[in-house]
Amino acid sequence: MNNNRPKILLGRFALDGHDKGIITVIDACKNAGMEIVYIHFSNPEEVVKSAIEEDVDVIGITSSLGQHMLVSSVLMQELSHNKVNIPVIMGGVIPTIDVPKLMDIGIKKVFGPGSTPKEAVSFISQIAQKEEP
Amino acid sequence: MDEQVKNLRQEWEREIRETYEKKLKFTLPEYHNESGIPLNYVYDPENIADTPSEMPGQYPYTRGIRALGYQYMPWMIQMLHGYGTSEETRHRTDFLLKEGMRGFKEEQPVILIEVDPPTTVGFDPDDPRAFGAVGLGGPSVSTLEDLDNLLKGHDLSKTRFAPNTRFSCLPMLAMYIVYAEQRGYKPNELNGQSQNDPLSRWITTDIGAPTPSTQFKLRMELIKYCCQNMPRWNHTNLCGYLYGETCASPAQELGIVMAEAIETIEAGIKAGLNPDEFVSRFSSQLHIGMNFFEEIAKIRAWRRIWAKTMKERFHCQNPRSLQYRMHVHTGGSSLTMEQPLNNIVRATLHTLASILGGVQSLHTCSYDEAIGLPSEDAVRTAIRVNQVLLHETDIPYVSDPLGGSYYIEWLTSKVEEEANQVINQIESRGGFSKCIEDGWLRHLLENQMLKWRQEIDSEEKVMVGLNKFRAEEEMEVPPFVVKAKETAEIAVDRVKRWKANRDNAKVKRALDDVKEAMKKYDSIKKAGILMPTLLEAARAKCTLGEMMGAIYEVTGGRVYASEYGRR
Numbered sequence: 001m002n003n004n005r006p007k008i009l010l011g012r013f014a015l016d017g018h019d020k021g022i023i024t025v026i027d028a029c030k031n032a033g034m035e036i037v038y039i040h041f042s043n044p045e046e047v048v049k050s051a052i053e054e055d056v057d058v059i060g061i062t063s064s065l066g067q068h069m070l071v072s073s074v075l076m077q078e079l080s081h082n083k084v085n086i087p088v089i090m091g092g093v094i095p096t097i098d099v100p101k102l103m104d105i106g107i108k109k110v111f112g113p114g115s116t117p118k119e120a121v122s123f124i125s126q127i128a129q130k131e132e133p
Numbered sequence: 134m135d136e137q138v139k140n141l142r143q144e145w146e147r148e149i150r151e152t153y154e155k156k157l158k159f160t161l162p163e164y165h166n167e168s169g170i171p172l173n174y175v176y177d178p179e180n181i182a183d184t185p186s187e188m189p190g191q192y193p194y195t196r197g198i199r200a201l202g203y204q205y206m207p208w209m210i211q212m213l214h215g216y217g218t219s220e221e222t223r224h225r226t227d228f229l230l231k232e233g234m235r236g237f238k239e240e241q242p243v244i245l246i247e248v249d250p251p252t253t254v255g256f257d258p259d260d261p262r263a264f265g266a267v268g269l270g271g272p273s274v275s276t277l278e279d280l281d282n283l284l285k286g287h288d289l290s291k292t293r294f295a296p297n298t299r300f301s302c303l304p305m306l307a308m309y310i311v312y313a314e315q316r317g318y319k320p321n322e323l324n325g326q327s328q329n330d331p332l333s334r335w336i337t338t339d340i341g342a343p344t345p346s347t348q349f350k351l352r353m354e355l356i357k358y359c360c361q362n363m364p365r366w367n368h369t370n371l372c373g374y375l376y377g378e379t380c381a382s383p384a385q386e387l388g389i390v391m392a393e394a395i396e397t398i399e400a401g402i403k404a405g406l407n408p409d410e411f412v413s414r415f416s417s418q419l420h421i422g423m424n425f426f427e428e429i430a431k432i433r434a435w436r437r438i439w440a441k442t443m444k445e446r447f448h449c450q451n452p453r454s455l456q457y458r459m460h461v462h463t464g465g466s467s468l469t470m471e472q473p474l475n476n477i478v479r480a481t482l483h484t485l486a487s488i489l490g491g492v493q494s495l496h497t498c499s500y501d502e503a504i505g506l507p508s509e510d511a512v513r514t515a516i517r518v519n520q521v522l523l524h525e526t527d528i529p530y531v532s533d534p535l536g537g538s539y540y541i542e543w544l545t546s547k548v549e550e551e552a553n554q555v556i557n558q559i560e561s562r563g564g565f566s567k568c569i570e571d572g573w574l575r576h577l578l579e580n581q582m583l584k585w586r587q588e589i590d591s592e593e594k595v596m597v598g599l600n601k602f603r604a605e606e607e608m609e610v611p612p613f614v615v616k617a618k619e620t621a622e623i624a625v626d627r628v629k630r631w632k633a634n635r636d637n638a639k640v641k642r643a644l645d646d647v648k649e650a651m652k653k654y655d656s657i658k659k660a661g662i663l664m665p666t667l668l669e670a671a672r673a674k675c676t677l678g679e680m681m682g683a684i685y686e687v688t689g690g691r692v693y694a695s696e697y698g699r700r
Contacts, residue, residue: 013266014340015254017250018338040341065269093504113504
């Protein structure tokens with residue numbers, strides 16, 4: 001039962017003061033029965049370490065400072081160094097012209113301004129479906 | 134007269150009943166404003182029978198703090214700006230000054246600088262924790278050289294300088310004083326402001342910062358220093374903006390900030406100051422959102438509550454202590470990425486509400502702010518909004534043009550009532566700091582944010598272009614991009630060179646003195662012992678990160694608001 005509950009790591013860059021979006025996403029995920037691990041990170045390495053330790057199904061990163069390209073590229077490199085294949089999604093103030101670039105490096109989906117927490121939850125449920133025990 | 138008012142009112146009510154409800158079968162809507170105040174469909178003289186007569190420039194200053202408003206002194210156009218390197222930011226400053234950014238007078242430059250996130254918490258660009266954030270949202274300012282890049286050529290006695298730092302305000306001020314000293318200016322000649330409102334920034338942004346009690350001590354140290362040395366400097370910018378952006382209602386914004394001001398003034402008294410010595414040097418930053426009349430009423434109620442509190446509670450004698458000066462930053466959270474030109478309309482309404490409320494200063498948001506930092510084109514338009522209102526319309530000709538409006542006067546009193554309830558609630562819970570430390574305030578704001586989200590999702594609240602009236606094809610506005618990697622490299626190189634070209638033994642001694650003073654600063658009563666060591670440290674060429682580092686080292690490091698009072 002509990003094993004089927006998707007576990008999501010949500011990370012916010014420690015110096016990014018925009019947390020309104022992530023607060024609403026955390027709330028929506030919890031209401032949908034997901035388990036949330038929420039961290040502040042200074043470097044994407046910390047996200048990968050925490051994702052492995054917590055054995056999460058999905059990683060979600062919020063970025064509204066304009067460092068989404070840098071954070072995501074380092075994060076994807078770290079994941080591949082560690083040979084882990086956890087889907088990554090992003091949200092925040094991310095210009096639409098950067099979305100294809102983010103998809104190119106392997107980000108599964110970008111929820112920019114105008115997206116709703118509901119859309120994020122429904123996407124997470126799709127990609128986090130666990131095998132029946 | 135009263136009988137006549139009553140008769141007319143009854144006639145109007147009959148019309149509503151007979152025509153709208155019975156004949157047209159119209160179901161009357163129920164309106165509540167953001168502060169939860171139920172609204173009538175119309176107001177009449179009865180609603181303001183208890184409102185005492187008042188003129189602008191007269192206590193309690195509901196109608197304005199001066200007898201003449203914009204006729205004598207147009208509002209300041211102060212655009213918060215900054216990105217990339219200090220040189221790039223200087224380029225933007227020069228552009229904005231050319232386009233019309235100014236103080237009360239044309240010849241008074243105002244330089245309201247946003248700094249990058251590492252600077253706000255006190256990390257130098259070469260600190261690993263600054264990874265990926267150097268030069269984003271503002272330049273890195275960690276040395277006197279950075280300050281010189283931002284300010285060289287300006288007469289500092291005529292320039293209003295306001296660095297928008299969050300938690301590192303005290304060492305930033307020390308650096309600015311030493312920078313000015315090296316250019317031949319004394320502290321009492323300097324004009325500008327420190328944010329010095331760390332607790333508000335801490336709970337609304339959830340960025341790791343010094344412990345709340347350390348933040349409070351740094352804040353009081355700055356206030357005391359300015360009182361004694363910098364009569365032209367606004368020591369504290371009371372920031373309601375962040376509460377507005379985190380979905381506090383207008384009355385909540387006003388109530389929370391007042392509760393904070395009350396606690397700060399009480400602490401100032403404990404630190405040995407007379408309120409009249411420092412109350413007049415509070416400045417402010419309000420949030421103005423889409424609720425046009427409610428925001429105007431908030432501005433008017435704010436001045437009234439401030440004046441009454443300072444007179445009745447703190448027994449201030451100096452009229453300036455009773456006159457609350459206001460700067461508005463228009464609400465960024467009202468803006469949408471979709472159909473970005475609509476944002477010009479929104480920002481114009483915010484600006485108009487601010488002016489009809491009689492504020493002293495404005496930052497009007499740019500239409501591309503939901504996408505990123507403003508482009509030159511977008512920020513020029515934001516300045517033009519102000520210039521059109523000031524120069525093309527009749528709006529500045531009459532002070533408090535809405536004064537006497539049944540609705541506005543009634544609403545002003547209602548917002549005042551609601552805000553007073555918020556103040557009482559916070560005080561009965563032990564005061565502002567207590568409400569922060571036990572997580573109550575953060576919890577309140579989180580609930581407000583979730584409520585906002587729910588209202589948007591259910592379309593109970595309409596945002597044009599976002600949840601209604603969406604366009605088939607979105608107009609793309611090119612985002613303004615900061616070259617993050619190159620910017621960081623320049624900033625890191627620069628600070629490394631700075632650290633290599635100084636007497637590092639002297640630096641160490643200066644930082645030891647800062648730590649020593651911070652350790653001894655165990656009660657607000659001792660305010661005044663830290664700033665002298667920071668000034669010496671700045672003279673010894675210590676960086677902002679080193680000075681804040683010394684403070685963090687002896688005060689328990691950095692803590693997050695979201696981890697306080699978690700239930």
